[in-house]
Amino acid sequence: MSNRVKQLPDFIQKLIAEFDKLPSVGPKSAAKLVFNLLHRKEDLKILANHLNEAYNHVHSCPQCFNLTDKGLCRICSDPNRNKKIICVVSQNQDVEAIEKTNQFNGYYHLLNGLLNPLEGTTPDKLKIKELVQRIEENGIKEIILALDQSMEGEATVLYLKKLLRNYPVEISQLARGIPMGANIEYTDEATLSSALENRKKL
Amino acid sequence: MSNRVKQLPDFIQKLIAEFDKLPSVGPKSAAKLVFNLLHRKEDLKILANHLNEAYNHVHSCPQCFNLTDKGLCRICSDPNRNKKIICVVSQNQDVEAIEKTNQFNGYYHLLNGLLNPLEGTTPDKLKIKELVQRIEENGIKEIILALDQSMEGEATVLYLKKLLRNYPVEISQLARGIPMGANIEYTDEATLSSALENRKKL
Numbered sequence: 001m002s003n004r005v006k007q008l009p010d011f012i013q014k015l016i017a018e019f020d021k022l023p024s025v026g027p028k029s030a031a032k033l034v035f036n037l038l039h040r041k042e043d044l045k046i047l048a049n050h051l052n053e054a055y056n057h058v059h060s061c062p063q064c065f066n067l068t069d070k071g072l073c074r075i076c077s078d079p080n081r082n083k084k085i086i087c088v089v090s091q092n093q094d095v096e097a098i099e100k101t102n103q104f105n106g107y108y109h110l111l112n113g114l115l116n117p118l119e120g121t122t123p124d125k126l127k128i129k130e131l132v133q134r135i136e137e138n139g140i141k142e143i144i145l146a147l148d149q150s151m152e153g154e155a156t157v158l159y160l161k162k163l164l165r166n167y168p169v170e171i172s173q174l175a176r177g178i179p180m181g182a183n184i185e186y187t188d189e190a191t192l193s194s195a196l197e198n199r200k201k202l
Numbered sequence: 203m204s205n206r207v208k209q210l211p212d213f214i215q216k217l218i219a220e221f222d223k224l225p226s227v228g229p230k231s232a233a234k235l236v237f238n239l240l241h242r243k244e245d246l247k248i249l250a251n252h253l254n255e256a257y258n259h260v261h262s263c264p265q266c267f268n269l270t271d272k273g274l275c276r277i278c279s280d281p282n283r284n285k286k287i288i289c290v291v292s293q294n295q296d297v298e299a300i301e302k303t304n305q306f307n308g309y310y311h312l313l314n315g316l317l318n319p320l321e322g323t324t325p326d327k328l329k330i331k332e333l334v335q336r337i338e339e340n341g342i343k344e345i346i347l348a349l350d351q352s353m354e355g356e357a358t359v360l361y362l363k364k365l366l367r368n369y370p371v372e373i374s375q376l377a378r379g380i381p382m383g384a385n386i387e388y389t390d391e392a393t394l395s396s397a398l399e400n401r402k403k404l
Contacts, residue, residue: 015256050213055247057213
């Protein structure tokens with residue numbers, strides 16, 4: 001913390017510094033979170049215990065790279081899912097978002113990021129080699145790319161499309177179009193173009 | 203969490219639920235913070251340790267009610283400050299904000315909130331009795347009310363002003379006026395009125 005205050009006890013400064021490292025949390029809101037917690041001592045204890053438990057047990061699933069406290073994660077160890085389809089996502093939260101739809105019954109593969117050469121995220125930094133290995137070894141028939149609609153997402157889609165061309169696997173990506181609740185008037189041109197191009201017969 | 207996802211391991215759900223309790227953190231950002239931490243295992247451990255340390259040592263200073271891990275807090279145990287002036291604030295963060303100005307050399311008194319009868323914060327819920335006791339016992343000469351410019355702040359100022367009328371103590375509140383960097387055009391009427399009324403001769 002740059003604007004460290006000399007009167008604040010060390011233990012509070014240390015806590016604020018840790019909260020300050022979290023994404024979208026600045027020093028002011030870190031202080032707010034810490035003081036809130038310090039006034040709820042039982043919750044403070046519970047949070048410390050849960051963090052310790054997580055520290056001792058969390059690891060990446062050796063198959064899909066989702067976080068888990070079991071050997072394989074819950075999804076990879078579920079025998080009732082379709083073994084021939086893999087949905088490729090960039091991060092943990094995306095798995096939960098797709099699971100909530102109840103529309104996908106295959107397995108997942110986490111890349112742990114998206115290609116971004118300028119920030120040093122080159123293909124070897126992502127779990128791409130492991131994806132290819134799963135395709136080769138498990139007779140995967142279909143790969144669904146569920147990646148963000150961003151420069152990095154697009155770059156990753158292009159890279160994977162080219163790489164996987166040599167494998168007998170069907171590749172698709174999530175449909176682009178107008179999101180629920182959107183007004184045509186305020187929809188950006190790229191989205192509207194995609195929605196027109198991919199229009200669906202009624 | 204209402205939209206609890208069945209595939210998320212228990213230990214992650216428990217962590218998200220704890221972060222979700224923090225002010226201005228919703229379930230989505232709680233998940234974001236937790237997944238970020240789970241990917242930084244050493245920081246996770248450090249945070250757990252700091253929280254445990256805080257749990258074991260934090261308490262309210264028996265004199266001013268600021269949080270501390272010592273007997274008296276650092277400010278109350280500093281003999282070089284002016285013992286005759288008390289700055290009354292509502293919460294911990296306000297102490298730090300005032301300390302940063304380097305303009306105040308007295309002691310503090312935390313009310314631990316502001317009057318808000320509708321939400322159940324009546325005078326007996328605040329550290330007002332203890333403030334009166336300090337004034338009576340320590341020969342305090344001046345009380346500076348440094349409270350928020352809100353309905354609750356105003357109500358608390360009025361209540362304390364009336365209550366302390368019977369004590370031989372000077373009472374002041376922070377000056378109202380135009381904040382640094384503000385445009386006259388966009389300053390609200392109440393602030394502008396105060397600034398006019400309290401105009402300063404050059």
